[in-house]
Amino acid sequence: MSGRKKPGFGKQLADLHRWNAWLVVFLALSGLLLSWGAARGWLGGGRVWLKQLHIYIGLITAIFLALYGPLMRKHLKQLRQRPRQRGNLGFVLLLLIGWLLSGIVLWQFRHLPPRWASNALLVHDLLTWAGLPYIAYHSLVRLRWMRRPERRAIRTDIPEPEETNVPSGERSPALHPAAHPQPWMTRRQFVKWSVGIALTAAVAPSFFRWMGKSVLGVGLPGGMADGEDANHMVPEPVPLPDSANVVGGGAKGSYRVYTVTPLPKFDSQNWTFTLDGLVDKPGSWNWQQFLALRRRVQVSDFHCVTGWSVYKNTWEGIPLAQLLAQAGVKPEAKFVKFYSGDGVYTDALSLEQAAMDDIMVAVLHDGKPIGRDYGGPARLIVPKMYGYKSVKWLVRIELIDKSHIGYWENLGYDNDAWV
Secondary structure (H helix, E strand, O other), rough: OEEEEEEEOHHHHHHHHHHHHHHHHHHHHHHHHHHHOOOOHOOOOOOHHHHHHHHHHHHHHHHHHHHHHHHHHHHHHHHOHHHHHHHHHHHHHHHHHHHHHHHHHHOHOOOOOOHHHHHHHHHHHHHHHHHHHHHHHHHHHHHHEEEEEHHHOOOOOOHHHHHHOHHHHOOOOOOOHHOOOOOOOOOHHHHHHHHHHHHHHHEEEEEEEHHHHHHHHOOOOOOOOOOOOOOOOOOOOOOOOOHOOOOOOOEEEEOOOOOOOOOOEEEEOOOEEEEEOOOOOOEEEEEHHOOOOOOEEEEEEEEEEOOOOEEEEEEEEEEEHHHHHHHHHHOOOOEEEEEEEOOOEEEEHHHHHOOOOOEEEEEEEEEOOOHHHHOOOOOEEEEEEOHHOOOOOOEEEEEEEOOOOOHHHOOOOOOOOOO
C-alpha cells in the first residue's frame, strides 16, 4: 500500500498562508475588542475568557512560524526577482514575530519588571497600528477579481467585421495597443490607490493622537486633565506647593480610559462623599467640605493589569488612613469596601492592606483636577496594586466584617492585585 503523497511546496505555502490569515483575523478582532474601553462593560466576564483565548491563539502562531522556517529559504529563492513580494514577506514576518514576542512579555508581565510590560505594550500597539491597515489593504487588493489581467484596448487577433472576407494580402495591418494613447492609471491601480488613501485617511488621525500620547508623551495637559472637563466642580481644589510645582516632574506615560458603564457625570451640587459602616463616627461631606480636609502630596507609579504603566505621578489627596482614623474603626471591622459613583463598580481591601500609608483619595494629579474620564472628581489610589483596585469616581467607603469580591475579581481577576 502506497503512503500518502506529501503536499507540494506550493500547496504547503498556500495552506500555511490560509491558516495564518484566519489566526490573524481572529487576533485582530479580539485585540480590538479587548482594547476598546466601551466593550469592557457588555463583555463582562467574557472579557477574561476572550483575553485568554487571544493569548493562546497568539501562541499558536509560533507553530506556523516554525513550520514556515524550513520552507523559507526556497521561498525567498523563488522571490529573488520579485523585490515587492520579498518586502511584503519581510514586513509580515516582522509583524508576526513582533506580536508574538511582545505578547509573551505581556502574558508573563507579573514575572517581569513593569517597564518591560509597558514597553512591550507600546511595541504591540505600534505593530497593530502599522500592521492592521497594511493587512487590510493587502487582503483587499489581492481579491480574485483584482488579480484579473488587464483587458487589451484593441484585440489584434480578431479581424474587423467588414474585413472578414478580404484576402489577407489586402487587409490593413492591426494596430498594436501601444499605438493608441493609454490611460495613465488602470482600473486596478485606481482601486488600489483608492483603498490605500481611504485606509490612511481613516487611521491616520487616531494614529497620530496615539503617537502623541503614548510615544511622545504629549496631548494630555496635566496627565488626567484632558481639556474641558465634563464634571462641573466648583470651586476647584487649590493645590499645595509640592503639587502646584509637580514635585514628581510630571507623569511619564499616558492613561487609557476603561469603564464598565457609561461615564458618570458629577457637579458640586449633587456630589457627596460618605464614610460609614462599622465606624464610631460615620461622616458625609459635600464638595466644599471634602476639599477642606487635610491633604498631602505623594509621587508614585500607576500600573494597569493590562500591561501599561504611568510613572512619577504627583498625586494630592486625603490619605485613607487619615479618613479611617477620623471615623474610628470598630474592632469587628475587617475589610474596607469602596463604591464607585457609576453605581456598579466596587472593590475592597483588607484592613491591613488599607493601612498602607500611600493609599489616598486623590483629587489632583500633577497639580490639576482629575478629569471625569480618569475617575474625577475623586478617585482611590493604591500604588502597590494594579489599577483595578484604584476605584474611579469614588463616592463611598464602608467598613465591613466580611470579605467582598470586587467587580473584576468576580469575573476572574486576582483578589490580591499586588504589582
